[in-house]
């Protein structure tokens with residue numbers, strides 16, 4: 001059994017670190033994950049009806065309202081000790097890259113300099129027609145399940161869409177290439193709070209392992225990445241990560 005102190009030593013000796021995060025790191029801030037039973041968003045909502053380009057074409061008010069609810073919820077919560085520990089790793093290791101699947105801004109607010117957002121961000125809306133960036137509006141009381149007509153583009157009057165990557169859409173080539181390149185070169189890849197079910201993000205720890213990096217996983221539950229990780233730490237991000245940087 002490898003305990004958290006052994007893992008902390010491996011991490012402290014690493015020169016190049018990639019931290020890959022998923023929804024689990026924000027769970028203890030009060031942001032719902034996607035696939036956890038009972039609390040996950042996909043328990044209550046149909047991903048196909050909300051997180052695809054087809055869904056936005058079919059019912060833009062439903063989709064825009066749902067994403068505005070999520071953005072406004074995130075504006076009201078704070079980073080937790082897990083996000084803070086990631087920023088501490090970044091401040092300590094000579095070369096750290098934070099790669100997140102999350103569309104929230106909690107890594108930035110905890111002090112991470114420039115996390116790579118593989119699946120985009122709730123804070124970078126753009127025109128669905130001409131891609132022109134649009135302004136983020138102020139949140140009043142966020143209401144779950146409220147339909148909301150998307151604002152219109154100042155340039156072409158097209159509907160504004162959330163700046164996230166939906167199922168069936170390509171990830172930013174630059175973001176993915178950088179993440180994969182860093183994974184090939186890292187000494188340690190720390191994967192935190194991801195179910196490892198969404199591709200191509202789920203390949204990143206496997207790339208690191210294939211190129212000789214040590215994969216450390218932090219998750220309270222088993223995942224398909226258990227077999228890839230040399231070290232599996234079963235616990236929550238806000239408790240395990242601070243112990244890793246002690």
Ligand code: BV8
Nearest residue numbers: 022023024033034035101167168193194195198199236237
């Ligand atoms: C693409 C943004 C090609 C929007 C998201 C069949 C097989 C293989 C692949 C596919 C397939 N069919 C389709 C595909 C491709 C598809 C895919 O992977 N599907 C899967 C689901 C089968 N992928 C895509 O479509 C991607 N694009 O492939 O493009 C292409 C190429 C060229 C041209 C055109 C197209 C795009 C995928 C992006 C989807 N967007 N989100 C939004 O937020 O609404 S996905 C969604 O899942 C999330 O946003 C998140 O980013 C991602 C991963 O989820 P997790 O972060 O892992 O969260 P999850 O809830 O699953 O797990 C939480 C974990 O935390 C759990 O393990 C839990 O135990 C743990 N946890 C809980 N509490 C804590 C904790 N851990 C620590 N501490 C705690 N306290």
Ligand code: ZN
Nearest residue numbers: 127130153156
């Ligand atoms: Zn436009």
